[in-house]
Amino acid sequence: MFALEALQANDGDCLLLRYARGRQSDKLILIDGGPRGVFQAALRERLEKLRGGRKLDLRMVMVSHIDADHITGLLDLFKHLIELQDSGEEPPYRIRSLWHNSFEKLAGGRAAAVESAVVGAAVGGAVPAGLDPPVEAVVASVRQGNDLRNYARKLSVPINREVRGELISAPERGRRTIRIDEGLTFTLIGPQEKELNKLEDSWKAAKTAAQATPEAIAADYLNRTVPNLSSIVVLAEMADGAGREPKRMLLTGDAGGDLMLEGLEDAGLLKDGGIHVDLLKVQHHGSSHSVAQDFFERVTAGHYVISGNGKHGNPHGKTLEWLSAARAGQAYDAYLTNRQGEEGLTEVLDRFLQTESRSQPLHRYHFRRDDAPSIGVEL
Numbered sequence: 051m052f053a054l055e056a057l058q059a060n061d062g063d064c065l066l067l068r069y070a071r072g073r074q075s076d077k078l079i080l081i082d083g084g085p086r087g088v089f090q091a092a093l094r095e096r097l098e099k100l101r102g103g104r105k106l107d108l109r110m111v112m113v114s115h116i117d118a119d120h121i122t123g124l125l126d127l128f129k130h131l132i133e134l135q136d137s138g139e140e141p142p143y144r145i146r147s148l149w150h151n152s153f154e155k156l157a158g159g160r161a162a163a164v165e166s167a168v169v170g171a172a173v174g175g176a177v178p179a180g181l182d183p184p185v186e187a188v189v190a191s192v193r194q195g196n197d198l199r200n201y202a203r204k205l206s207v208p209i210n211r212e213v214r215g216e217l218i219s220a221p222e223r224g225r226r227t228i229r230i231d232e233g234l235t236f237t238l239i240g241p242q243e244k245e246l247n248k249l250e251d252s253w254k255a256a257k258t259a260a261q262a263t264p265e266a267i268a269a270d271y272l273n274r275t276v277p278n279l280s281s282i283v284v285l286a287e288m289a290d291g292a293g294r295e296p297k298r299m300l301l302t303g304d305a306g307g308d309l310m311l312e313g314l315e316d317a318g319l320l321k322d323g324g325i326h327v328d329l330l331k332v333q334h335h336g337s338s339h340s341v342a343q344d345f346f347e348r349v350t351a352g353h354y355v356i357s358g359n360g361k362h363g364n365p366h367g368k369t370l371e372w373l374s375a376a377r378a379g380q381a382y383d384a385y386l387t388n389r390q391g392e393e394g395l396t397e398v399l400d401r402f403l404q405t406e407s408r409s410q411p412l413h414r415y416h417f418r419r420d421d422a423p424s425i426g427v428e429l
């Protein structure tokens with residue numbers, strides 16, 4: 051059994067990976083927790099249902115990256131467990147491992163953090179005055195990342211245990227595959243070490259920009275660093291033990307399509323420039339800024355999962371059109387968390403689906419029911 055469930059996470063991601071070998075009972079990995087409110091409105095209810103009165107075992111909790119629309123629900127979950135622990139109650143969930151690349155690990159020892167007071171403060175989670183709102187948001191998410199690390203310590207949840215506490219990252223050369231459980235492996239596609247090593251160049255480039263103030267230099271660096279590099283991208287593979295080909299899911303966070311293609315190439319996973327997986331969690335809520343038609347032509351899937359509610363325009367109509375054009379005449383199933391939503395999502399989907407039903411009858415679209423906390427697909 052190998053299944054992915056996308057919870058109603060509004061404009062963020064909150065995913066449950068479920069797996070089992072043979073007749074084993076289902077095991078669980080939680081990937082991201084969505085923005086504010088998602089833990090209370092969807093995640094907690096779903097976990098309680100799965101728990102069914104017993105203690106729920108989470109093999110792993112993974113934060114793809116520290117943006118608020120991915121990490122906040124996990125902070126709420128960990129806070130909830132700490133409250134129960136402090137009051138002497140038995141926690142309902144056991145978390146065996148946390149995958150989390152803190153900003154300190156990503157950028158802490160590097161020149162920028164040493165040379166710039168602003169970047170140095172940001173690594174520690176302090177929000178210096180005078181930053182532009184987008185950079186301020188980045189720095190605020192650094193603090194959330196540090197909070198999560200501290201909560202994990204309080205709960206004795208080991209961080210990045212499978213790589214001895216180091217960064218979760220893809221190597222410069224070759225393939226890093228980590229055994230997660232019997233039959234289940236994660237191959238790391240991102241963030242890539244070679245991109246992390248480019249941080250020094252990025253810092254030098256920011257410093258040489260004409261007439262830049264220390265704040266502007268730091269802002270330029272932070273704005274490019276955190277969103278671009280920190281999404282953990284994994285190719286999850288589950289072998290059922292019955293000799294069949296393993297099932298594969300590409301779990302992408304908000305990573306850019308180009309960086310993922312590089313990561314797949316470096317890991318030797320592209321054949322004739324492409325790869326087919328059973329499921330693609332479409333990156334960055336279907337934002338057209340993180341994908342192009344070429345990506346969908348080279349990374350093909352039987353099932354596509356998109357989490358978004360229209361905020362920031364996600365999923366963009368353009369992205370859906372690129373996916374459709376890349377797979378014209380071929381069958382696929384796409385699963386979306388919201389049929390109706392903000393910023394014109396309803397109308398965008400109305401128009402798109404009308405054309406699709408006429409021209410691409412093999413493309414099937416599924417939406418979370420309004421009264422359901424999630425939409426899922428079992429491979």
Ligand SMILES: [Zn+2]
Pocket residue numbers: 061062063117119120304334335
């Ligand atoms: Zn996001």
